[in-house]
Amino acid sequence: MNKLSISLIGVPMDLGQNRRGVDMGPSAIRYAGVVERIEALGHSVKDEGDIAISHTRKEQSPNTHLRNLEDVIDGNTKLGNKVNEVLEAGQFPLVLGGDHSIAIGTLAGLADKYENLGVIWYDAHADLNTAETSPSGNIHGMPLAVSLGLGHADLVNIRSYAPKVKPENVIIIGARSVDPGERELIKEKGIKVFSMHEIDKLGMTEVMNQTIEYFRERSVDGVHLSLDLDGIDPLYTPGVGTPVPGGISYRESHLAMEMLYASNLITSAEFVEVNPILDEKNKTADVAVALMGSLFGESLV
Ligand SMILES: NC(=[NH2+])NCCC[C@H](N)C(=O)O
Ligand SMILES: [Mn+2]
Ligand SMILES: [Mn+2]
Secondary structure, eight states: OOOOEEEEEEEOOOTTSSOTTGGGHHHHHHHTTHHHHHHTTTOEEEEEEEOOOOOOOOOOOGGGOOTTHHHHHHHHHHHHHHHHHHHHTTOEEEEEESSGGGHHHHHHHHTTTOTTEEEEEESSBOOOOOTTTOSSOOGGGOHHHHHTTOSOHHHHTGGGOOOOSOGGGEEEESOOBOOHHHHHHHHHHTOEEEOHHHHHHHOHHHHHHHHHHHHHHTTOSEEEEEEEGGGBOTTTOOOOSSOOSSOBOHHHHHHHHHHHHHHTOEEEEEEEOOOGGGSSTTHHHHHHHHHHHHHTTOOOO
């Protein structure tokens, strides 16, 4: 088994949406024992602490329709720099959110090293909105679009290059709440989606086999797992700001993580949208840590 040197990066970001509490996600995940869980598998873990998020909370120029734009740009720029620094040091970046807007920074830090990066977007949502299509103005509904080079120029150009990711290198898994503009973009760009329909129909084993095979065929130089805890059914992960019923089960999610571990493809990961204020006894952070266990090599027997 391949032993990793993992850098844990907390991102107490709650400005990409409008429910308070998701900034406490990194603490909740640490409290749930993330470091111990991963170290028990023989990996080394260095906790890099939290990225400093500024909260000027100035609702910016009304015509941008993007909530807290300046602070989101600032936080993601710092995160991108940190992720890149960790990569340069030969460490595996493991990012803890915070709302999903932080994927903008994570991918900005990853993609100048991985020029043909694959991305798994494990989520109830597609996060493919732009200011024009967003029903909410919440930037956590936009990070995948931004990483494809679509959206506000200051978000798209974080770390001074764009796009970060090619649409043919993205696979969305678990989608069940997709806005009209996002549907159009999925069609237009030919983005691969295993929605809940395909998961029900094919089963998670087949979905993951196809995912892994797809990235191998595309000869990606790395694969980033961006896991939004709302991808899982809210029965298991109630502590999220935008829950959608009918999600991926607890065991299906473990199976997905176990298969990713066995594939040896994953080169970075982030776990986002854990909101302990909305949770029941830290259940959602516990699930996040349990899934990290499977992703990094735990087996049942
Ligand atoms: N990362 C998330 N939880 N995103 C939820 C996005 C919800 C909705 N599609 C929006 O744009 O506002
Ligand atoms: Mn989501
Ligand atoms: Mn998301």
